[in-house]
Amino acid sequence: MMRRGLFISFEGGEGCGKSTQASRLKSSIESAGYKVILTREPGGTWLGEQVRRLIKDQSDDIPCARAETLLFLAARAQLVEKVIRPALEEGVWVISDRFSDSTLAYQGYGRGLDLEELAKANDFACSSLKPDITFLLDVELEESVNRRLEREKKLNSSADRIELEGKEFHSRLREGFKELAAKEPARFTVIDANASIDEVQERIWTRLKPLV
Secondary structure, eight states, X not given: OOOOOOEEEEEOSTTXXXXXXXXXXXXXHHHTXXXXXXXXXXXXXXXXXXXXXXXXXXXXXXXXXXXXXXXXXXHHHHHIIIIIHHHHHTTOEXXXXXOHHHIIIIIIIITOOXXXXXXXXXXXXXTTOOOXXXXXXXXXXXXXXXXXXXXXXXXXXXXXXXXXXXXXXXXXXXXXXXXXXXXXXXXXXXXXXXXXXXXXXXXXXXXXXXXX
């Protein structure tokens, strides 16, 4: 029987460095001789990318919290069915830049929706699939804002609707992620993402290396 691939997710607030670290980890795993794919949420499929565009749009027709949640869940269900589960069953490792914990953090702790209801909805959308390892990159709010501003300047881009939420929202979000990690210490590894990119990468690899 073919050995199932390992499922790794990256979580954290805006500007925590998830995308950078997910990409670096993919390269490290490939160098160790494993097949690995990197995907993101929302995204990773045609449907997911359309949802991403809708979520980040700054039009006046802003989705309410429940509509926003359902959009994320639809994208996740498609990603699990079409990309993640087939890859894992073929022995391929999967790295996802965000997964189901983001719904609990953003729509639960951030928007104030019921956590139990969200957990059930997540379970349905994911067909009960959970990451084997989740890296939570924790960064101070001030550092998060500074990084976002630097990125916008470098890429000549502007912040999206969620990034522009107020300080209280992002504070709830950060504390929510910490609570989620505390509830599942065996799955979560919390990384101090205020450190340099190389230091964060080293800490992530230290956690994963015994499994490679």
